[in-house]
Amino acid sequence: MALDDKPTILIFACNWCSYAGADLAGVSRLEMPPNCRVVRVMCSARVRPEFVIAALSRGLDGVVILGCHPGDCHYSEGNYYTWRRALLLKGFLEYVGIEPGRFQLRWISASEGARFAQTITEITDTIKALGPNGRRRPQEG
Amino acid sequence: MAKRRIGVFVCYCGNNIGGIVRVPEVVEYARCLPNVVYAEGSLYACSEEGLSSIKAKIAAYGLDRVVVASCTPRTHETLFRNACEEAGLNRYLFEFVNVREHCSWIHMRAPDEATEKAKSLIKMGVAKSYYLEPQEELESEVYPEALVIGGGVAGMTAALNLAQQGLKVHLIEREKELGGLLSQVNKLFPANRDVKEIFDPLAEGVKNHPLITIYLGSEVEGVEGFIGNFKVRITRVEGEIKVGTIIVATGGRELKPIGQYGYPTVANVLTQLELEGRLKEGIDGWQSVVMINCVGARVTGRFYCGRFCCLTAMKNAILIKEGNPQAKVYILLQDVMASGVEAERYYRRSMERGVRFIRYDPISPPQILGERQAEGVKVYHALIGREVILPAQMVVLTTPLVPQADNERLSKMLKVPLGSEGFFLEAHLKLRPIEFATDGIYLCGSARYPSDIAESVSQAYAASAKAAIPMRQGLVRVEAITAFSQERLCHGCGNCLRVCPFGAIELKGSERGGKVAWVNAAQCKGCGCCVAACPNGAMQQRSFSDQQLMAMIEALVEEVSSGP
Numbered sequence: 001m002a003l004d005d006k007p008t009i010l011i012f013a014c015n016w017c018s019y020a021g022a023d024l025a026g027v028s029r030l031e032m033p034p035n036c037r038v039v040r041v042m043c044s045a046r047v048r049p050e051f052v053i054a055a056l057s058r059g060l061d062g063v064v065i066l067g068c069h070p071g072d073c074h075y076s077e078g079n080y081y082t083w084r085r086a087l088l089l090k091g092f093l094e095y096v097g098i099e100p101g102r103f104q105l106r107w108i109s110a111s112e113g114a115r116f117a118q119t120i121t122e123i124t125d126t127i128k129a130l131g132p133n134g135r136r137r138p139q140e141g
Numbered sequence: 142m143a144k145r146r147i148g149v150f151v152c153y154c155g156n157n158i159g160g161i162v163r164v165p166e167v168v169e170y171a172r173c174l175p176n177v178v179y180a181e182g183s184l185y186a187c188s189e190e191g192l193s194s195i196k197a198k199i200a201a202y203g204l205d206r207v208v209v210a211s212c213t214p215r216t217h218e219t220l221f222r223n224a225c226e227e228a229g230l231n232r233y234l235f236e237f238v239n240v241r242e243h244c245s246w247i248h249m250r251a252p253d254e255a256t257e258k259a260k261s262l263i264k265m266g267v268a269k270s271y272y273l274e275p276q277e278e279l280e281s282e283v284y285p286e287a288l289v290i291g292g293g294v295a296g297m298t299a300a301l302n303l304a305q306q307g308l309k310v311h312l313i314e315r316e317k318e319l320g321g322l323l324s325q326v327n328k329l330f331p332a333n334r335d336v337k338e339i340f341d342p343l344a345e346g347v348k349n350h351p352l353i354t355i356y357l358g359s360e361v362e363g364v365e366g367f368i369g370n371f372k373v374r375i376t377r378v379e380g381e382i383k384v385g386t387i388i389v390a391t392g393g394r395e396l397k398p399i400g401q402y403g404y405p406t407v408a409n410v411l412t413q414l415e416l417e418g419r420l421k422e423g424i425d426g427w428q429s430v431v432m433i434n435c436v437g438a439r440v441t442g443r444f445y446c447g448r449f450c451c452l453t454a455m456k457n458a459i460l461i462k463e464g465n466p467q468a469k470v471y472i473l474l475q476d477v478m479a480s481g482v483e484a485e486r487y488y489r490r491s492m493e494r495g496v497r498f499i500r501y502d503p504i505s506p507p508q509i510l511g512e513r514q515a516e517g518v519k520v521y522h523a524l525i526g527r528e529v530i531l532p533a534q535m536v537v538l539t540t541p542l543v544p545q546a547d548n549e550r551l552s553k554m555l556k557v558p559l560g561s562e563g564f565f566l567e568a569h570l571k572l573r574p575i576e577f578a579t580d581g582i583y584l585c586g587s588a589r590y591p592s593d594i595a596e597s598v599s600q601a602y603a604a605s606a607k608a609a610i611p612m613r614q615g616l617v618r619v620e621a622i623t624a625f626s627q628e629r630l631c632h633g634c635g636n637c638l639r640v641c642p643f644g645a646i647e648l649k650g651s652e653r654g655g656k657v658a659w660v661n662a663a664q665c666k667g668c669g670c671c672v673a674a675c676p677n678g679a680m681q682q683r684s685f686s687d688q689q690l691m692a693m694i695e696a697l698v699e700e701v702s703s704g705p
Contacts, residue, residue: 008701010694015215016556020578023213024558024566026242034254037262038243039693040214041685042622045640046669048687051694058698072553075668076365076642085673110558111549111566117247136701 007061007127011038011120012047016074017109018066024113032117033124036064043067044105045078049089052103056093059136062102062127066119069107079107099130145176145271148204149263150195152186152211154241159184161245163256167210170260174267178202186211187220195221196228204230206270210238210263215578216569231275233621233684238266261700268696272689276621279662283369284385285612286311287605290361290551293321294340294594295586296390297347298601299608304352306609311382312347313356313375319344321392322542322587327417329594330449330456331483339594364554367666368581369617386581386608389565390601391551393542393587396437402538403509410515410536413453420457425464429532431518432458433507434474438541440503445562447541449593451478454539455487458496466495471531473501473520499531500524509536542591557582564590575604580617583608621683622667624660630679631657637671637680646671 013019019040025032041047044067052063065086067079086105093100104123108116149171153159164182171180179202183191186209198204207230209221214237222232240259248255285308289300292314300312318324326336347353356375363374364387372381395414403410411419413432432454438447451474458470477498479488492498500523501507507520515536522529544563545551552559557577560566565588568578576583585600586592592600611617624645626637633656638646645664648656658680660671669682678687 008697010697016579019213020215020558023215023239023242024560026213026246028561029246029249031250032247034244034248034251034258037258037265037697038239039265039690040239041669041690042682043668043670046673046682046685048673048690051690054691055694055698058694059701060694060698061701068556069553072556074556075666075670078642078668078670081640081670081674109553110556111552111560114561 006035007124007132009036009062009064009124009127010055010060011036011064011066012041012044012051013038013066014044014068014074014079015040015042017068017072018044018116020110021066021108021112021116024111025116028113030113030117032120035124036120043073043075043078044082045075047082049085049092052089053093056098056102056133057096057135059133061130061133062104062123064104064106064123066106066108069109072109098135101126101130102133145206146178146202146204147174147176147206147208147267147270148195148198148202149174149177149180149208149210149267150183150186150191151180151240151259151263152183152191152209154185154211158211158241158245161249161252161255162240162259163252166256167259167263171263171267174264176271177267179204187217192220192224195224199225199228199230206234206236206273208236208238208263208266208270210240210259210266212241213239216573233276234270234273236266236270236273238262261697264700265693265696268692269689272686272692273684276683278618278621279623280616281369281619281663283611283615283617284383285309285615286384287386287388287608287612288313288371288373288382288384289388289390291321291390291392291586291588292316292319292355292357293390293392293586293597294323294343295392295588295592295597295601296321296388297343298598299388299390299585299605300353301343301346301350302602302605303609304350306613308352308609308612310353311356311384312353313359313361315358315360317358319347319355319357322394322414323594325414325417327421328456328460330452331487333456333460361551361554368611371581385612386583387555388604388608389551389555389557389582389584389588390586390604391545391548391588393544393564393591396540396543398437398538398540401436402433402507402536403515404538407509407511407513407515407536409534410509410538413450413457413537413539416457416535416537420460425461427461427465427468427534429469429534430458430461430471430537431507431531431533432470432472432537432539433518434472434539435503436538436540439475443541443543443562445541445590446478448478448591450539450541452484452487452593454537455479455491455496457537459491459494462494462496469497469532470495471497471499471518473499473507473518475501475503542587545588548588555579555582564588575600576607581611620667622685623662623665624667624669624671624680624682625662626658626660627679627681628657630677632677632679633657634676636674636676640670640674642668642670
């Protein structure tokens with residue numbers, strides 16, 4: 001029941017920009033909602049679309065991919081692939097009946113701790129507004 | 142499924158984690174996770190004691206995977222991996238869980254939620270660790286040349302120090318001359334010696350050193366690559382410069398307090414640096430001077446202290462008094478920042494010379510009297526409890542150094558962070574103060590925060606000594622995060638090689654006939670883009686496999702399904 005107003009959100013953050021931005025938010029002691037779980041990947045382009053589909057179809061309330069700003073990718077062009085895949089993925093989610101709003105892609109640089117905190121807060125609100133993911137398995141007991 | 146022997150170490154980080162997250166509860170939770178055979182809390186996991194404990198427990202409990210829940214892998218992963226290796230465990234059988242930057246520090250007012258989140262993050266880390274595999278690292282060559290960005294005192298010192306160690310240096314300065322801020326300064330605290338005495342030998346040493354190439358009037362246009370092999374584009378230079386390491390020494394600039402205290406429209410209101418220019422020209426003989434400290438510093442929007450501006454004001458006040466002992470010289474200030482032996486001595490010396498210090502309240506700051514020309518300064522004198530009017534033939538505003546205007550641009554090119562004030566941000570304030578979290582990039586001087594000359598020089602020594610390590614060793618170990626193709630699953634579609642930004646993948650003939658993808662690990666940088674592009678799961682990434690990442694997702698899904 002408590003989960004209804006506390007969505008569980010999975011974040012993939014690239015090592016070079018967004019994860020560092022998240023670290024900076026921490027170093028700056030910026031407060032934000034506690035329902036996000038950051039998974040570090042080297043590049044946002046590592047995130048296989050299947051990960052997003054698996055997470056959302058099995059009940060997580062939201063999935064976010066964070067990458068370097070376009071043009072700033074540590075691997076030159078990884079985030080452009082992420083961007084294209086995300087566009088296709090949004091359409092796919094809609095097609096299979098998952099609210100596309102549960103999946104978000106944002107750019108956060110290593111120096112944008114405040115932007116990280118703000119993004120987490122905003123996305124939490126957006127996903128909260130969508131309500132709990134209906135695909136969540138019923139709770140035991 | 143095979144059994145594992147996972148050990149979990151949860152760091153209190155003193156109060157940083159332990160003050161918010163209930164560590165004992167988290168340790169109990171971790172102990173009950175599947176395949177975890179040992180869990181403990183550690184006051185400081187990164188301390189000698191913490192690391193020995195990890196090593197001892199690996200031996201005592203026969204641990205085959207280690208999970209440390211503490212700070213960020215960006216600063217501490219190598220340390221813990223080394224500890225595992227020293228205890229005979231492959232360094233890739235270690236998983237890092239961030240419960241400080243990503244948990245306790247951002248949920249300081251929510252200890253319950255932070256505790257639950259820490260458990261959840263550890264559960265995910267343990268789930269990933271189950272699938273970790275031992276890896277071998279490749280070695281990659283370090284090109285033994287360095288790039289130093291900025292030709293001020295910090296940059297020149299760093300360049301010379303590297304060159305004197307026999308390493309080739311490319312020194313870039315955007316102005317037409319070397320010197321940076323130093324070239325505008327008159328005399329130096331505490332001996333009041335002429336800048337030339339320090340600057341000339343340094344600049345000559347740099348200019349005459351055969352291993353230093355100087356690029357004046359040039360800026361960095363683009364940076365690509367990694368430690369050992371950066372390719373840098375510079376304005377006015379054709380082609381690329383290849384370097385192994387980079388030192389950022391871009392300095393700061395004096396804040397010009399436009400719109401405050403009549404600056405710059407009132408003719409005789411100057412900044413300290415402008416005053417230094419006049420003193421340098423030999424102008425003196427002022428009858429009355431009022432200096433106002435903390436202009437644009439320690440205010441909303443720029444909260445920091447300029448660190449040495451109090452001393453700059455004292456120095457110039459002493460010089461004015463030396464020029465004309467009868468001159469009335471006042472320094473209006475909020476606090477005196479003159480810490481340490483020499484600075485305190487200098488403060489006393491300025492008082493002995495007759496410089497007067499008056500404290501002002503930032504709520505009712507001093508006022509300049511006169512319109513086109515300042516004639517005096519009105520200030521509320523707290524000690525005598527009334528306003529006083531001070532004569533002023535000249536008013537000098539003491540302002541802090543501020544970040545260079547294009548720091549953001551450079552930080553993006555180098556992919557290193559800036560702090561909230563816009564200065565470059567080091568990897569760790571105490572433990573890694575002159576390097577970035579990104580390997581092979583270092584920093585020194587006022588690019589980091591306002592630093593006086595002594596500090597800039599010692600930081601430059603430190604940064605250049607650090608940068609010399611990989612260049613001298615000639616090799617760095619490359620993290621085993623490269624991609625590899627599982628031949629039996631590969632259909633040879635070639636998606637992977639089309640998305641690889643490094644041309645590291647080729648299609649090769651397979652024993653079964655047909656073509657399969659093959660990754661040249663020496664060229665692979667470990668982004669994992671090809672892995673996500675593979676339709677068949679044949680392409681995988683070491684330390685970030687599909688199985689490992691899916692295990693983390695599963696762990697979180699399980700939590701949602703089973704409820705709190």
